[in-house]
Amino acid sequence: MVLAKKQPVFARRLRGSSISGEEAGQPGYKVKLDVFEGPLDLLLYLIERAEIDIYDIPIAYITDEYLAYLRTIELLDLYCAGDFLVMASTLMQIKARMLLPRPPETLVEEGEEEEEDPRRELVERLLEYKKVKEAAAALREQEEKWSRVYYRTSGDFPDLEEDKPDDPLGGEVSLWDLIQAFRSILESFTPRLEVEGMPTEHESIQERMDAIIARLSQSPRVYFSTLFSGLTTKKSMITCFLAILELIRMQKIRVRQDRLFGEIEILRAE
Amino acid sequence: MGFSQVRGIIEALVFASSEPVRLREIAGILGIHEHTARDLLDDLINEYRQNQRGIQITQVAGGYQFATNPAYADYIKKLKKIPRQTPLSQAALETLAIIAYKQPVTRAEIEALRGVSVDSSINTLLERGLIEEKGRKDGPGRPILYATTGDFLKYFGLNDLSELPPIEEWSAAGTAIESIMNIEH
């Protein structure tokens, strides 16, 4: 598959993310992920995923997809920079301009410049950002190669670091992929009627994390989707997803996807 | 002073320096021509390349330095006292890529290209010594210009900036930055 080869370039890493707020599971718990590389990154991901021609973006479709992602992020109460909202309004503006009736070609006088495509600026920015990602990928390769080379120790090394796997996502699954997978699970989910007055299970993120770890100690890998089976409320599903994100951040689990859009697997970190 | 002695001195100099040693410095200390020093170094480099040796002399950041053979990295990682470096985050890497290819460049220019605020990645990169402030740009607010350092070259195993992996058409991007900046403001 053509896109499969490009996938590692879009691999996101959960390094650098951090938890703010009270202890996991407590009210007000928030996960702050610095891994969203920004609105351009999300747009490029969506374009690549849908195999869309970057020079002819179906703006209505991409706007809907973009907003759907933002809603999921919002639902998860993840920290999301204001830049994402600026882009959302830009997309909606372009969409509105695209809907305006274009003057019939016969009315365009010769020599008069054709009206500019409202998407032009956006496409230019996306193309530029694509090159940024290309350059970053090239540097990443170089970094990986040279991380295997040790110079003589003479104080020019930074502090001793704990031994940790370099790439919790296995270089294959991006955070966008995870959110996408979570979205489709949520969409296919029919909430059971919650009887009023019945005590509902309020599992904390910590409890769910323990449950996932316990499950992985029985079988070394499970499908992402099966971690959600048996959950009866939307709230518990969100708790489960946040628990997965937190375990990735803590590098206790790894996420893998054998082929593009295939089933996402969760593995125990070594 | 015999041949093998001069060679030995060069080997000692490359080893003793904490920074990559420049050819000029080696030649100066030994009182020999730079091209003679280069020949001797090339010879030494080749010798270390043979027989699956554990160490090698690499040409990095404009100088020469000893480093381990990457083939043995997995064993070295098992050493108790070994400094480990965390890889850069994707955000920091993207910011660094822009600085590397477009230097000197301002914060606003980087933000225009990445579409997000880059305060924390710039701080990370400054702390790790991979970038530095390089004067100020003429114009409103006289913003700080950022450029890569010698440690940047060492970190990525580059001898100089011309060895950066080629990125298609990015040379023309200077104008693109300008136009994006205009959109932004």
Place this chain on the structure above:
Amino acid sequence: MGFSQVRGIIEALVFASSEPVRLREIAGILGIHEHTARDLLDDLINEYRQNQRGIQITQVAGGYQFATNPAYADYIKKLKKIPRQTPLSQAALETLAIIAYKQPVTRAEIEALRGVSVDSSINTLLERGLIEEKGRKDGPGRPILYATTGDFLKYFGLNDLSELPPIEEWSAAGTAIESIMNIEH
């Protein structure tokens, strides 16, 4: 895993470690017996001793470490940046021990005790200012007498020579001096 590869890995381990690597650690990482590791190391050490090489593997503080050839110390001093003084080699240390305990002493007397030529150790020690010439001995050839300096006391943190650790055998002297040195660094 072939012989030259194991050797290469040992070379890389000794180089990369920030502290002298112990035999046990090397053997553990490679999954070989300590005596096998020792044989391979001895072999490697001998190889570096040949041909006036610039670097060598020395046994210090109960482990193995790379260091420059002391014969080239003058050249190394000319480098702009030296991170820190390389530790004294085992050979230099033993020579220094003999001078410290037997001063004033001639080169021939030291060689008789150590059983090897001590030219390079004496040069290193003179260059580092740890010993000095102290007149000549009466007798045939009137050989130079060597004694320790005030810097020697400072380097080892001694008030005067009477504070030198008591020793029974000469082989113990090197170890005694080495142990004082380790306290210092």
